[in-house]
Amino acid sequence: MNAPVIEIRDLHKSYGDLEVLKGVDVTAPAGHVVSLIGSSGSGKSTLLRCANLLEDSQQGDVLFCGEPVIWKGTGQSRHPGDHAQMIRIRTNLSMVFQQFNLWAHMTILQNVMEAPVTVLKRDKAEVEEKARAYLAKVGIGDKCDVYPAQLSGGQQQRAAIARALCMEPRALLFDEPTSALDPELEQEVVKVIKDLATEGRTMIIVTHDMRLAADVSDHVIFLHQGKIEEEGAPDVLFNHPKTDRLRGFLSATQ
Ligand SMILES: Nc1ncnc2c1ncn2[C@@H]1O[C@H](COP(=O)(O)OP(=O)(O)OP(=O)(O)O)[C@@H](O)[C@H]1O
Ligand SMILES: [Mg+2]
Numbered sequence: 001m002n003a004p005v006i007e008i009r010d011l012h013k014s015y016g017d018l019e020v021l022k023g024v025d026v027t028a029p030a031g032h033v034v035s036l037i038g039s040s041g042s043g044k045s046t047l048l049r050c051a052n053l054l055e056d057s058q059q060g061d062v063l064f065c066g067e068p069v070i071w072k073g074t075g076q077s078r079h080p081g082d083h084a085q086m087i088r089i090r091t092n093l094s095m096v097f098q099q100f101n102l103w104a105h106m107t108i109l110q111n112v113m114e115a116p117v118t119v120l121k122r123d124k125a126e127v128e129e130k131a132r133a134y135l136a137k138v139g140i141g142d143k144c145d146v147y148p149a150q151l152s153g154g155q156q157q158r159a160a161i162a163r164a165l166c167m168e169p170r171a172l173l174f175d176e177p178t179s180a181l182d183p184e185l186e187q188e189v190v191k192v193i194k195d196l197a198t199e200g201r202t203m204i205i206v207t208h209d210m211r212l213a214a215d216v217s218d219h220v221i222f223l224h225q226g227k228i229e230e231e232g233a234p235d236v237l238f239n240h241p242k243t244d245r246l247r248g249f250l251s252a253t254q
Contacts, residue, residue, distance in 0.1 A: 003066025004029045005171045005202045006051055006093065011060035013043075013050055013226075014076075020046050022226040023060065028171060031200040035213035035234075038223035039249060044206040047223070048173050051204065052093040053086050064089045065170065091119060094164035098176040100156045102148040102163070108135065109144040112163045120167070127166065134162040138192050154185030161192055171202040178209055210253055214238050222246050 006028040013021040020043045028034045036044045049055040051062060053069065056079045062069045069089065072081030080086040102111050112131040116122045135141050138158040140151070148156050157177060164172055177193065178186040190212050196203065197216040207213050213220055214234045221231040222245075230237060230246045241247045 002030055003063070005065055006204065007061075007063040007066075008047070008051060009061040009063070011047070011050060011057050011062070013046055013055065013057040020226050021050065021057070024223070024226070024228055026051070026204070026221060028202055028204055030170075030202050032218040033197050033201075033203045033205065033216050035217040035220045036204065036206045036223060037208075037210070037213055037220060037249070038229075041225075042223040043226045044223055045175050048095070048175050048204060048206055052090050052095060052173060053080050054090070054095075056080075062089075064092065087119075091115075091167055092170040094167045094169040094172055096157070096160050096164050096172065096174045096177050098179050100148070100153075100160045100180075102156055102160060104148055107145050107147055108140070108151070108159045111148070111159060112166045115163070116166050116168075130168075131162070131166050134165045135159065137165070138162045139188070152185055153181045154188040157181065157185075157189045158192055161189070161196075171204065172196065174203065174205040174207070176206055176208060178207065178212070208253065210238065210250065222249065224249075 004027045008024060008026040011021050011024045024047060026034060036047060038044055046055060050057045058075050058078055069080055070082040070085060071078050073079060109131055112135060113127050116127045117124055132141065132144060135144060138161050140155050140158050143151060143155060178189050181189060194216055217234045220234050220237045222229050224245050230241065230243050241250060
């Protein structure tokens with residue numbers, strides 16, 4: 001069997017004295033969708049950022065396709081020790097953020113082409129062809145030459161998803177991809193995420209949208225104060241929560 005695309009084992013992360021992740025395990029096998037749910041401050045974004053090495057962690061392991069991250073130093077001074085490995089992992093785990101983070105001074109097409117051309121050093125003409133195809137795939141193929149400010153939030157987020165796809169990563173990491181959107185624009189983005197799940201993309205999705213988590217996930221993890229309080233198949237977790245904390249969280253998010 002192939003190694004999972006992402007495997008996190010017993011991860012601990014502190015900001016100074018504040019312990020934010022207290023020994024968390026997450027496995028995302030190829031083709032699976034894992035959703036992270038939990039109240040504000042439970043550590044969801046931090047976990048995602050530790051997975052693609054945007055944040056350092058102090059203890060535990062991160063494995064990418066079975067390959068453990070090589071660390072240098074210990075505790076508060078621990079960081080990835082192999083720069084080339086770090087870049088390879090980071091470029092293979094593309095992030096989509098709540099606030100889209102598109103470059104305002106670049107057209108949509110330039111936004112999507114930027115990292116494959118400058119970071120991956122791919123051929124510009126080939127990248128342009130792919131970028132146009134990914135923009136068409138997310139339904140905004142006609143918006144290549146406009147600037148982000150000329151698009152709705154839903155269109156900007158779909159552009160950000162096309163940008164992530166154009167890196168041709170092994171997995172996509174979403175941090176609250178629909179939270180900044182009005183309900184009807186949210187549905188445009190939900191549809192794109194559902195299509196990606198149907199295609200068999202490997203994804204970790206942090207979301208407050210329980211319906212999205214229930215619909216697309218193979219596995220759902222409920223984080224509470226930096227620990228996994230409960231996890232399982234979406235049907236079991238949402239319909240038969242075992243802990244009072246998850247029951248309380250779910251009733252508050254209905
Ligand atoms: N750069 C930072 N420096 C110090 N503390 C931080 C930093 N980033 C996050 N934290 C703290 O870590 C904890 C977890 O934050 P995190 O952003 O991971 O939560 P979250 O589950 O994503 O919450 P939300 O649902 O509001 O996005 C919070 O207590 C937060 O204040
Ligand atoms: Mg967050």
